[in-house]
Amino acid sequence: MEGNLSLDAEPSASVAPDPAALARPPRALVIGGSLGGLFAATALRAVGWNVEVFERSPSALSSRGGGIVLQPEVIRAFAFAGVVPGGALGVRSHDRLYLDSRGTVRDRQHSPQTQTSWNTLYAALLRSFPAEHYHRGARLTGVGQDGFGVHATFADGRQAQGDLLVGADGAGSTVRSLVLPGISPTYAGYVVWRGLVEEERLPDSARPLLYENFVFQHEPGSMMLQYMVPGVDGSTEPGHRRFNWLWYLKAEPGTKLEQVLTDRNGTLRNQSVPPGSLGPGQERWIRRMGAAHANPAFQALIENTTEIFVQKIQDLQVPGMRFGRVVLTGDAAFVPRPHTAGSTAKAAGDAVALALAVAQARGQDLDAALSAWQQDRLAEGARMTAWGIGMGNRIMGIAHA
Known part of the structure; x- marks a missing residue:
């Protein structure tokens, strides 16, 4: 476990409130500066809270996920926080197509929806949050709380105090490791x-099937989309967009999974190998797999991808999300499988619900809220x-535990 924790179950009721503290706006410390953290930060600011965001990375974040299905919860979070995107948030798809390995259309369903990207959402949220309150290179090492609120310490010696600490630092959450030691994704x-x-x-030659459609190829133990x-x-202008592809394949725990997650420098990654870092042997393998098993349109996608990347599919469910004045949101608490298209939406929903709850409390009974x-x-x-686990296991032909 990283860092240290001094965490009472509830702030002490024996400490008299500070009149000056009651007069100022409440203050939140948000740990994690990616989408989940920015959803929480912008929502809390919208209900009158002062917010400081602490991101462990010392440099600007870049996409690790690519495409995201745009869900109503994300639209609501933007509207709630007054986040105004620079243009359209996504690209509209019209039909769902199911292809076989030869590229024959086995089924077509009219199912319009909108897809966006990590970059698009992150850029809009970051523009809407004051830069002076977004702190990079802040690696959390400790959390504590008392009758006056919650405080955080960081590896570089910084300290911060607030009325609430939001752990929005993703599946590898440091905040979760402090409040729920031993619980991590599987x-x-x-x-x-x-x-x-x-x-x-x-x-x-590949455009007729793929252009502005949501396309699948499903084989036993494998799904491409x-x-x-x-x-x-x-940009959402025709000619300036991107095709986003995914291919789910089994990788046995142990040696094979370790090979997949070992990057070009020989470093074993925990969750993913980002774009530009894939090991040469793994890149050759997945390209050979595409040539042998993908339909011609998907083959064209793989052949024309300059930087393939890979992510480990994980499950996480926590027994609690609130620990005194410390809360967990987004993937720090629950990691839904990608088939639900719900990870980003859930982080947005957690944030808006949290802001509404603390706003309704009006500082009188924050703990009850x-x-x-x-x-x-x-x-x-x-x-x-639970829905994602069931769906993913059926798709991949994995027996229930």
Whole structure:
């Protein structure tokens, strides 16, 4: 376990409130500066809280996920926080197509939806949050709380105090390791290979099936899919977008999984190998697999991807999300499988629900408000992750434990 923890079950009721503290706006410390943290930060600011965001990375974040299906919870979070995107948030798809390995359309369903990208959402949220309150290179080492609130310490010696600490630092959450030691994500038995192709790079022969459609190829123990997302600069104009593809394949625990997650420098990664870091042997393997098993349109996607990356599929369910004045949101609490298209939406929903709960408390009974919030979001997180586990195991042909 990283760091240290001094955490009472509840702030002490014996300490008299400070009149000056009651007069100032409440203050939240948000740990994690990616999508989950920015959803929480912008939502809390919208209800009058002062917010400081602490991101462990010393440099600007870059996409590790690629495409995201745009769900209503994300639209609501943007509207709630007054986040105004620079343009359209996503690319509309029209039909769902199911292809066999030869590229024959086995089924077609009219199912319009919108897909966005990590870059697009992150850029819009970051623009809406004051830069002076977003702190990079802040690696959390300790959390404590008392009758006056919660405080955090960081590896570089910084300290911060607030009325609430939000752990929005993802599946590898340091906050979770402090409040729930020993609880961490578990491997689901398969990985997802991913890539993005600039619209102009795709050959004309592959366009008729893939263009503005959501396309699948499903074989035993394998599922490929693709959809279009905004360009790296957020553009949704035709000709400036990207094709986003995913391929779910099994990787046995142990040697084979370790090989997949070992990057080009020989470093074993814990959760994913980002774009540009895939080991040469693994890159050759997945490209050979594409040539042998993918339909011609998907083959074209793989062949024209310059930087393939891979992520381990994981499951995480926590028994609690609130620990005094410390709360867990997004993937720090529950990691739904990607088949639910719900990870980003759940983080957005957690954030808006948290902001509404603390706003309704009006500073009078924050602890009761946090308890009510936990009860609601625990149920939603458990529902979504259980649904994703069942769906993923059926798709991949994995027997239930």
